[in-house]
Amino acid sequence: MASFRLEVIGVEHIPEVRYGDNVAALIVEACRKGQLTLSSSDILVVAHKIVSKAEGRIxxxxxxxxxxxxxxxxxxxxxxxxxxxxxxxxxxxxxxxxxxxxxxxxxxxxxxxxxxxxxxxxxxxxVALLPKEPDASAAQIRRGLQELAGVQPAVIISDSFGRPWREGTVDVALGIAGLEPLIDYRGKEDTFGYEMKASLAAVADELAGAGELVLGKTRRIPVAQVKGFSSSGEAGKGSHLIRSPEADIFR
The missing domain is CATH 3.90.1660.10 (CofE-like domain)
Incomplete structure (x- = not known):
């Protein structure tokens, strides 16, 4: 049986980000210094704070x-x-x-x-604000990586959100590019032949949470490189993870 392995690597060597900085260029240079190889099959989880700083959202x-x-x-x-x-x-x-x-x-x-x-x-x-258009910011970083390094990894811009009914915060995806944010298992059968009715996995949020494990709040590591997850799709957006008011029983 084939094994599934997911690897999450903190991208070090990213300097203090200032307004107008090219985030993609900073990532490429940091990977070069850290001897990390970027691939189009990678997923980069980027802490929103460096994006907000680069975009002047301070x-x-x-x-x-x-x-x-x-x-x-x-x-x-x-x-x-x-x-x-x-x-x-x-x-x-x-x-x-x-x-x-x-x-x-x-x-x-x-x-x-x-x-x-x-x-x-x-x-x-x-204080820092969230990026004004997180999906557009993710797409811009992805385009920059293609131009500078010749690769197009998926990009997730993340931030830590609290959760009702549970203690602690977890990173979630604000904006994404090159990745479908949800995997829909509805209509598929599980290993016992049961047809699943409501299984919709928020994989972009899960990947953001995995990236947070190496980012941390007190370490100067604002980017995580995720290897081993098979991503697909170009049209997915972080906004697709927001439940509509009509479908939300708590509003």
Whole structure:
């Protein structure tokens, strides 16, 4: 019987990313320094933070003037009114406020704490926003890898999201390129001949979570190289992972 092996490698040697940097070029150079071979069969999990930095999605809190509503929300949540103002600008609606937690729906459709606005690894007095169009960002990185290295690995842009009913955060796919985000097992039979009715595997999220194991929050490793997973498809998008309000029983 053939064995299945998945390998996840942290891509080191990526410097501090600044506005205007070419993320694909940084990855290619880091792989060269680390003696890692890029292949079109690879999947690269890229922490959104370096993409946000390259795209200028960093906000100086000293330049933010909170609205009266931001001050009201800040009092209820115990958060910095300037941070709340940034979160409100990045969201469609507030989903829940309770016990210091502010859960919102972003303009992308993600439902997450603080709308993905994050103060880690950007320096004091600054916050990072999610990429404006994560799928487009992933596609741009993939095109850059093709131009610079002659290979087209799939690209996942990831971020850590909390989960209802479970402790801890898990990385999920915000944007993807070159990978179908879901594997549909519905209508197929399991090993006992049972026809599966509702099995839809979120493989892009699973791969993002695997990549997170080598990325970490305190190590300067913002890219993971995944080998051994058979990816297919060009048309898949991270937005396909967002459940529609009509199908969501919790909205």
């Amino acid at each position: 906000v100086e809190l000293s330049e933010v003037t909170p609205s009266p509503f931001a001050h009201t929300v800040a009092k209820q949540t115990g958060k910095d009114p300037r941070l709340v103002e940034v979160v409100l600008r990045e969201c469609r609606r507030i989903v829940r406020m309770d016990r210091g937690v502010l859960v919102v729906e972003t303009h992308h459709g993600f439902i997450c704490a603080n709308g993905g606005v994050d103060a880690s690894n950007v320096g004091p007095g600054r």
